[in-house]
Amino acid sequence: MEAGVASWVSWVCVIAYLVLGPFVGMLISGIDRKVTARMQGRVGPPILQPWYDVKKLFSKDKSAVNNVIDLYVATALGMAVVAGALFFAGGNLLIVIFLMSLSSVFVVVSAYSARSPYSDAGAQRENLTVMAYEPIMLLLPVAMYLITGSFNVDSTIVQDLPLIVGAPLFFLAYLFVMPAKLRKSPFDLSTSHHAHQELVKGLTTDMSGHTLAIMEIMDWYEVVLIYGIVGMFLVTSAWWSWILAIVVMVVCFLLEALVDNTFARVKWKVTLATSWVVTLVFCALNMAFLYFL
């Protein structure tokens, strides 16, 4: 009976993610732009602005710099969607992380395929960004295994204590590198949402129209997954833990917006050094703590 219910629930979660995921992601990025504008004392765009942007991009004339860039970007989207679906189905976190990495690899490859100096610079910087956030992403399943004895995301739901009690420093390290994953300041060196940077649209320089629209949709799916991982640290078998998870996600979201608005872009060496030092120190301490208890 357990297995039957579990598989039924996970199918519902998967379908909800596939259908509602981009919608929620779009709202998150719309609210993000609004919050950012308010922090700067502006009125800001409507909350549905990302939706208008993507619709407009699809109505632009079709053109691409080469024959393969669309394929690469679409594959990246596919990987990101499968990763998210697997996560919300309560599947294996290791595979989720690997699929996310594969998705970013395809984004990098698509930028390289454009063969223009700006895309190249953006792709190289995206590589460095991936290197910055990948250690903590790979250590997340380790933390999960040490605590729950399983790599499955749904193993957290049957626990009495949330993951964050056993892995608080893992959580903080994840929070620290989240701007890199979201391509936000201070770790937005590969591409940015604001003009007047030294490299404005590195990664996406040569993507136009529908190619860029697919990138945006991928961002919507990814942002839901990224905040989903935040929620994973909080949920337990108790019903109120879901409310707690949502509250913590909102707090993290506001914190991200604040950090994005208060920090300038840092150099790649600083990106790598700070994220690795924070990841290694925090995770080593946390792991030692888990082993000796």
Next chain:
Amino acid sequence: MSSTGKSPWIVHYDGSSCNGCDIEVLAATTPLYDVERFGVVNTGNPKHADILLITGSVNEQNVPVVKQIYEQMMEPKVVIACGACACSGGIFRDCYNTLGGADVVVPVDVYAPGCAIRPETIIDAVVKGIEILEQKRKALKNKTLVEPDVSRMQSARDKVVDGQTVAEIASNSTLE
């Protein structure tokens, strides 16, 4: 209004402006005027942009640059000449190196006057540009989008500089 009009992305190019108009263009994106409430984003990338804002006149050096930026933009696209210099050459019109306004190289859809242009005029010009963008989007959808008519700039294009007409200089110049 469809989503094309709700999300006009801008790329700004400074021809040989005195910088007066550029500062006003930037002023339009500050919190006081906040053009992002209309969905306007200053992209800094012609391949993403719908609207090209040109400030300053066109000279022999920047002709290929203006042409390339225009060609890299995807249809539907709109060009707005910001300030007297971009409209006609302004006070630099008779300089030895000045070819004229932006319209000697690319078809201009909206002429926004002023020396320097005021941020309010820029916003008005962008709103006007959005209307034209809408028409062009519909035309693109119905496959009736036509090459813009450049005959009204013919007198500027007939001006002779160094033994060549402006039109010849514009069509012969390329980057590299």
